[in-house]
Amino acid sequence: MSSILTKLLGKQVYVKMSGESYFQGVLTDFGQDVLVLFNGQQYIYIPLLHVHRINLNTDMKNYVDNPSEYSLAEETESLSYRKILTNAKGIFTEIYVTRNLTFHGYVTNVLSNYLAFYSPVYKLIFIPLEHLKWLTPYNQSTTPYTLSNEKLPVNSSNVPLLRSFEEQLKKAEGKLVVFDAGLDPSKIGLLKMVENNFAELANASGETVYLKLNHIKSVQLP
Incomplete structure (x- = not known):
């Protein structure tokens, strides 16, 4: 290859x-x-x-001109996507997850199979690495949403981060969660249980929904 x-x-x-x-x-x-x-x-x-x-x-x-700007891949031996994500920490970035789901913010942590991402809009988000389609850092001079530094604290949160995505979700059992940015109302609710690659969720109407973890593209804890 x-x-x-x-x-x-x-x-x-x-x-x-x-x-x-x-x-x-x-x-x-x-x-x-x-x-x-x-x-x-x-x-x-x-x-x-x-x-x-x-x-x-x-x-x-x-045709486009050859770049003159700095790349996150420069001075990186044995280049990998994990190293790119690590180098992107602290840089205002667009992350594309699926056609109607894009987040703008900052990579704060890269774990074994997911990353923690801070968005000024959505706050702390967990995104499985398998669903991250591409990453585009903004120009260093770009100000997120034109917010001042005082209104844009990059908050890594005090939520303890566990190694795997499933372990992190289990930690949220008994709490309200929003899957996939809430684009589907049935993916917002009380997380009852996480087991065997499934999440048991009680939505707003009280209906129980069972979601396969490997199809969940993002998680927020309101």
Whole structure:
């Protein structure tokens, strides 16, 4: 795999992603599980897990200039997506989870199979790494939501973080939770139990819903 991608380094490419998403730009770097693409304005860090196809861009009209900005992959030996996430700590970032679910904020911790993310809007969020489709850091001069530093504390929270996503959810048993940003009302409620890769949730009407953990894309604790 690495020898094939080496042929594309520095080249103009198209990348087809899960969910029929496409990117185009310069392939600036890659690692064992990550691509680094520059689209002419920003770097996009893409897990190979979600890449379906890469091909050369032969349309001169769509070419982008080579980057002059600093990349999170620079000065990183044995590049991996985990290292990219660790390097992104403290940088205002967009994280894309699924077509209608994107978060803007800061990576605060990277655990074994999930990350803790602080959003000025949603506050503390847990996101399983398998559902993170790509990450795009904003320009360092970008002010989140035009908020002042006094109104934008990067709050890593006093919630103790456990190693795995399932362990972290079990810690929330008996509390209100919001799964997948509450886009589906049946994914908001009281977390009754987490066991054998399922979450038992009592929603607002009192109905019990059983959710498979590996399909939960984000978790918030109101």
